[in-house]
Amino acid sequence: MVTRAAAAAGGVGVTAGAVVLAEVLTRLARTGPGPVEAVAETFIDFTPGWLKELAIDLFGTRDKLALGVGIAVVMLALAVVAGLEERRRRWSGAGVVVVLGVVAAAATAYRPDGGLLATWPVLACAVIGALVLAAVLAPPEPLDAARAMAERRTLDRRSLLKGAGLLTAGTLVGAGVARVTTAGRAPAAAPLTLPAPAATAPPVPAGADLKIPGVAPYRTPNADFYRIDTAFVLPRVDAATWQLRVHGLVDQEVVLNLDELLAQPLTQAWVTLCCVSNEVGGDLVSNALWLGLPVRDVLRRAGPRAGADMVLSRSVDGFTASTPLAVLTDERNALLAVGMNGTQLPPEHGYPVRLVVPGLYGYVSATKWVSELKVTRFADETAYWTDRGWSAHGPVKISSRIDVPRGRRQLAPGDLVVAGVAWAQHTGIAGVEVRVDGGAWQSAELADEVSVDTWRQWVWHWAADAGEHALEVRATGRDGTVQTGERAGVVPDGATGWHRVDVRVG
Numbered sequence: 460m461v462t463r464a465a466a467a468a469g470g471v472g473v474t475a476g477a478v479v480l481a482e483v484l485t486r487l488a489r490t491g492p493g494p495v496e497a498v499a500e501t502f503i504d505f506t507p508g509w510l511k512e513l514a515i516d517l518f519g520t521r522d523k524l525a526l527g528v529g530i531a532v533v534m535l536a537l538a539v540v541a542g543l544e545e546r547r548r549r550w551s552g553a554g555v556v557v558v559l560g561v562v563a564a565a566a567t568a569y570r571p572d573g574g575l576l577a578t579w580p581v582l583a584c585a586v587i588g589a590l591v592l593a594a595v596l597a598p599p600e601p602l603d604a605a606r607a608m609a610e611r612r613t614l615d616r617r618s619l620l621k622g623a624g625l626l627t628a629g630t631l632v633g634a635g636v637a638r639v640t641t642a643g644r645a646p647a648a649a650p651l652t653l654p655a656p657a658a659t660a661p662p663v664p665a666g667a668d669l670k671i672p673g674v675a676p677y678r679t680p681n682a683d684f685y686r687i688d689t690a691f692v693l694p695r696v697d698a699a700t701w702q703l704r705v706h707g708l709v710d711q712e713v714v715l716n717l718d719e720l721l722a723q724p725l726t727q728a729w730v731t732l733c734c735v736s737n738e739v740g741g742d743l744v745s746n747a748l749w750l751g752l753p754v755r756d757v758l759r760r761a762g763p764r765a766g767a768d769m770v771l772s773r774s775v776d777g778f779t780a781s782t783p784l785a786v787l788t789d790e791r792n793a794l795l796a797v798g799m800n801g802t803q804l805p806p807e808h809g810y811p812v813r814l815v816v817p818g819l820y821g822y823v824s825a826t827k828w829v830s831e832l833k834v835t836r837f838a839d840e841t842a843y844w845t846d847r848g849w850s851a852h853g854p855v856k857i858s859s860r861i862d863v864p865r866g867r868r869q870l871a872p873g874d875l876v877v878a879g880v881a882w883a884q885h886t887g888i889a890g891v892e893v894r895v896d897g898g899a900w901q902s903a904e905l906a907d908e909v910s911v912d913t914w915r916q917w918v919w920h921w922a923a924d925a926g927e928h929a930l931e932v933r934a935t936g937r938d939g940t941v942q943t944g945e946r947a948g949v950v951p952d953g954a955t956g957w958h959r960v961d962v963r964v965g
């Protein structure tokens with residue numbers, strides 16, 4: 460009999476082999492997402508909100524990597540169990556491998572880009588893995604004739620391996636045939652030719668960026684722009700076949716392809732995006748120059764019916780957002796964006812088309828890889844995050860952040876620069892104040908305003924004396940709203956409270 464260590468190693472080797480083979484096959488056959496991606500994304504879909512927040516909190520934008528490592532560890536443990544089980548009792552470990560395959564297949568079937576057809580490479584590999592595991596851990600050939608007679612009726616090692624080999628060959632051929640006969644999944648992001656805007660954004664005055672080291676620049680470069688989404692693997696959208704379908708409570712359904720969209724007069728606008736999961740002082744907020752078609756132009760063509768009050772936007776990956784119809788039809792720059800800071804959208808920010816809506820958190824407005832706008836009612840439908848305990852409405856809450864000095868720093872006494880950013884999208888920032896050790900609020904200097912839809916830098920000069928000090932900031936909106944000091948967590952509709960930084964001077 461094989462040792463326990465050898466059985467465990469056999470389980471790991473066979474399971475890893477089956478997973479790799481299944482990943483290769485799904486890519487060859489192009490039937491849908493690979494099993495790892497399908498399991499991860501289904502897991503994300505079913506993860507309760509609090510756990511997802513905890514993950515974003517702990518790992519930030521590396522939450523996907525953390526999930527990948529987590530899945531690998533669980534798989535490793537189950538593979539060891541499969542090996543040990545198979546050693547204990549014939550076919551029981553193979554059963555574990557098959558069950559794993561069925562779970563992965565179920566996840567694959569459930570994905571929006573998956574379906575039943577997409578499950579066959581996963582199921583085939585699970586069966587192959589089970590056969591190989593049973594073969595490699597099979598008891599050695601018996602010596603005595605009587606046992607040999609009995610064993611002959613059961614499957615021996617050689618015929619199991621032969622079966623697995625045949626199945627592998629068969630599936631590889633099947634994958635090849637499927638690849639040739641099916642249209643296939645989308646290729647990598649093709650370069651787009653973006654037209655010049657018909658309506659340009661206001662020029663950015665030099666005074667809009669104070670260029671203070673450590674303070675977030677007015678414009679966030681695409682590579683630094685925060686990223687939040689539920690996609691474990693980036694959705695790949697083929698620009699040549701991309702379509703936007705506008706339907707629901709409309710007089711006339713509208714279908715728009717990318718050429719048609721790019722042929723319309725496009726608007727350029729500065730908009731600061733913010734995530735509802737942004738903690739006070741957090742960095743899930745960025746600003747870019749967007750280029751896109753005003754959503755109201757498309758909605759006007761469709762003609763929303765009386766009684767409609769919401770647009771449920773949907774992404775190719777199944778994500779949905781509920782945006783008030785009024786916000787998408789008023790004068791603001793709610794865009795079906797194709798450009799970001801002068802280039803086409805990067806794949807991770809929604810290539811080829813995404814929504815950008817000034818004044819709302821991303822989860823209720825900024826659908827990336829958008830493919831559908833359904834005009835409907837809040838009473839009738841709910842969006843992805845609403846189903847997971849978040850508010851159906853998500854207007855951005857006024858907020859401000861201290862970027863310098865950083866917390867827990869030793870600083871020299873004297874003239875110190877305290878600076879950061881403040882935002883109240885589609886309302887605008889009228890003032891920012893700073894206070895030290897709970898003292899009187901003092902007015903900070905504001906950078907020039909570019910648009911009420913973007914953040915504004917601020918700076919305050921502090922004659923710091925030696926000791927431990929607490930710096931706090933609060934903003935006032937153009938509507939007179941003063942940022943509340945009352946602390947609230949990010950669930951269900953965004954955090955509140957003043958950002959505080961503790962420093963030591965001297």
Ligand SMILES: Nc1nc2c(c(=O)[nH]1)N[C@H]1C(S)=C(S)[C@@H](COP(=O)(O)O)O[C@H]1N2
Nearest residue numbers: 685686687688689734774778821822825827
């Ligand atoms: N398809 C899709 N779009 C999405 C999301 C998502 O998970 N899937 N997340 C939303 C959330 S919560 C935010 S805050 C913004 C973030 O956009 P960014 O990644 O470009 O910064 O995208 C929104 N659009």
Ligand SMILES: [Mo]
Nearest residue numbers: 734735821822
């Ligand atoms: Mo978000």
